[in-house]
Amino acid sequence: MRILVVEDDAVLAEGTCESLSKAGYAVDLAETGTQANSLLDAGNYDMVLLDIGLPGMDGFEVLRRLRKHNTSIPVLIISARDDVDFRIYGLDLGADDFMLKPFVLAELHARTRALLRRHVLSERNALSCGALVVDLAAQRASVNGEPIELSIREWDVLVYLLRNLGKVVRKEAIIETLCDWKTDLSVNAIEVYISRLRSKLDSHGINIRTVRGFGYLLDEPSA
Template sequence: MRILLVEDNTALADGLSALLRGSGYAVDVVCDGVSAEAVTATENFDLVILDLNLPDMGGLDVLKGMRARQSKAAVLILTARGATEDRVRGLDLGADDYMSKPFDVSELEARVRVLLRRQAGLRSSAVHYGKVSLDLNSRSFSADGTPIDLPARELGLLELLFLRAGKVVSKEAIMQSLAAFDDDLSANAIEQYVSRLRRRLAPYGLTVKTARGIGYYLDRPTEPA
């Protein structure tokens, strides 16, 4: 899943982006409101973590622009402005959650998980498809209780297909979800990840099918031979 972090404090932005990338998310960082406005108008994100006190253009104006364009990204406001009126205004303008600085990192991580789960239309952190289960809290897969170890990119790809099981996910959507601005991710690389994932999933009765010229989808589970 892809996250945009909008934060003008370089040290905080570096720390948070490292934390989120360590959890397997694709993370982009911008440090001013104008850049945030431009990026959210042209790129798709699952979640935007948004400071309010930004150079050039305030975070609330960024939020208003996103919602005017009917952006479906979840928005978590993370700001030093913790007054009730600021919270109310941010939520009324379309933010999904609001945290004040200073904050507890574990709480931030939990709120990120909740918002991403809500984006996927899920109430529970556990998702099951055939014999395979996804724990959204730990972002880990298992089959009959046995962990399935996957490299980061394959984990992200399976998570994306798993949450949209049975529906075709385009190559463009996969690249948008898995790659940050500075990542080199080509269509050929996606094909390689799909090929590896097929081999890893075969013992568990899951198959990644190709919708020729469009993308990929996770097929209905079959009983392993």
């Protein structure tokens, strides 16, 4: 799961990002509303932790722009303002939850897990392509009912391709989805994972095509 933390307080941002990273999330940080807006336009995130009092573009404007293009990504507002009308305004704009500063990290983790859990349950429980079926809840993949063994990275790449079925995806986009800024994952590594997936799927008529100069394409097999 990849999370964008939008926070201009350097100490709070560092502590929050470090805590979430240790919990196993890929975490990116935006310190301004403009930077957050650019990252959301360019990246694929599973959740946003959003401060409101940001320099320049405030958090409400970030949220407003996000909801014009993405109606499902969970947004947790984190603010020092303990004002009912303020919270109502944020929720009406499309936020999913609200936390007051200062907060306890354990509660932040619990709310994060809850929002991500609800988001996953709201998605389709399974993704498919021909005889390939990926059960997101159980984290199992099978072809014609027979399970296939996948490493964690292979699973992540396959799920990303399935969620973009019929679309050409760039290697860089896969890396951005799987990693935060501090994780070293190369284009060569993506090529290795794609090669391994092909070795497990090609014989079943499921082809990951290379679109030269652009990236990869997983398409529905012809009947």
